[in-house]
Amino acid sequence: MAAENPLESLQEEATCPVCLEYFTEPVTLECGHNFCRVCIAQCWEGSDTAASCPQCRETVQQRNLRPNRQLANILELVKRLSLQATRGAGGDGVCERHQEALKLFCEEDQTPICVVCDRSRAHRAHRVVPIEEAAQEYKERIQAHLKTLREEREKLLGLKATGEGNCREYLKQTQTERQKIVSEFQQLQQFLEKQERLLLAQLEKLDEEIVRIQNENVSKLSKQISHLSELISEMEGKCQKPASEFLQDVRTTLSRCEKGKFQQPEEISPELEERVSGFSQKRIVLLETLGKFKDTLTSELERKRGESFGAYRQVNVTLDPDTAHRELILSGDQKSVRWQHTWLRLLSNPERFDTELCVLGCEGFTSGRHCWEVEVGDGGVWAVGVARESVRRKGEISRSPEGGIWAVEWWGGQFWALPSPETLLPLSRVPSRIRVCLDCDRGQVTFIDAGDEAPIFTFPPGSVPGERIRPWFWVGRGSRLRLCP
Secondary structure: OOOHHHHHHHHHHOOOOOOOEEEEEEEEEEOOOOOHHHHHHHOOOOOOEEEEEEOOOOOOEEHOOOOOOOHHHHHHHHHHHHHHHHHHHOOEEOOOOOOOOEEEEEEEOEEEEHHHHHHHHOOOOEEEEHHHHHHHHHHHHHHHHHHHHHHHHHHHHHHHHHHHHHHHHHHHHHHHHHHHHHHHHHHHHHHHHHHHHHHHHHHHHHHHHHHHHHHHHHHHHHHHHHHHHHHHHHHHHHHOOOHHHHHHHOEEHHHHHHHOOOOOOOOHHHHHHHHHHHHHHHHHHHHHHHHHHHHHOOOOOOOHHHHHHHHHEEEOEOOOOOHHOEEEEEOOOOOOEEOOOOOOOOOOOOOOOOOOOOOEEEEEOOOOOEEEEOOOOOOEEEEEEEEOOOOOOOOOOOOOOHOOEEEEEOOOOEEEEOOOOOOOOOOOOOOOOEEEEEOEEEEEEEEEEOOOOEEEEEOOOOOOOOOOEEEEEEOOOEEEEEEOO
């Protein structure tokens, strides 16, 4: 019985009776039936000359196969008509091979197929369902995953918002403190400058008074010296005269000698000396006051620093050999780790990192404030920080908070805060020793330069989840890390 749809009838005529797909290189037998060249060759495999037609069983000669070019041209027209019919019906999916609408879904191959594909050998034994039914099923499964993903996104957005809010609040507080410090030190500087001007002005007046007294004394002494010089010359002349002439008016001469005695110049008064000494005492008192202020300020800064970092409990961290990558060598005391090119013969346990050059610390923390120090040397590439107990151990891992790792990294001559090189730390040199400070209660990790106590980087509060956290180390080629006792 002929099909009601002429296009479907035409499609059936363009279908090979062996593979049930559109003809590929169609050939015609002596009996007039058409087949794909490959299909008829497979049917006649093993037969030398005479064979039978798979459709009518009539005996034919293999050498009499004739290419059916007219059928090949018609086949192209059928494919075009099928494509136009599918597009005209509003279909958005077309089989690339058969130009038919993708109305079915193969469960085993997980791909949409057309009705011709369903009848072919490739899908004949597979479980096939209508494409709309499959789409509905997979939409429901994806919707379930979307719910979980949206919840995770909301959590991360909440953490991000909390971190950004805390960051803004901290920056606001530091800006306020910065303004207070600048204002207070400006006042202190103004006070010191005023005291300096006052003391220098008083010293200037003392200088003028001392110079005046000195000038007056010099003038008086010069006059006395001149008078005495004249008297000495006169007396020396008298002494050269004859006795009778020398003794004339000798009493007057003696009286003049007695009156020509030296008169002491005016001395600096005790009051002036006290004023000069007073300036020395003022200077000493001012310096002592500034020294006490400096000591008090230093002690207060040390106390504040102790409040910030002294409350951390220093822990003795050791390296866990069960987690170390096969190319990492641990020391006997499990306090240092270095990279070597050859693999060690170690058990392949679930805890061991098999791709990344990582190792965890034996210790784990769920509450409290803890810190430890790591010597990082001055070369190579490395990273230090903390990781979740459940951090991925097999295959490639994400060295980022999303991957369960919070760390800083030395790579390519620059100091980075993981997860990305976009977070470049403003350090001119790499620290030789880093202190890792973990606050489990606040979910915060801070990195300190243990040499000069300068802060390096802080992951904001709430960044680290409330689960068991362990020290984490990544040792690149040519690097060595050592845990300080």
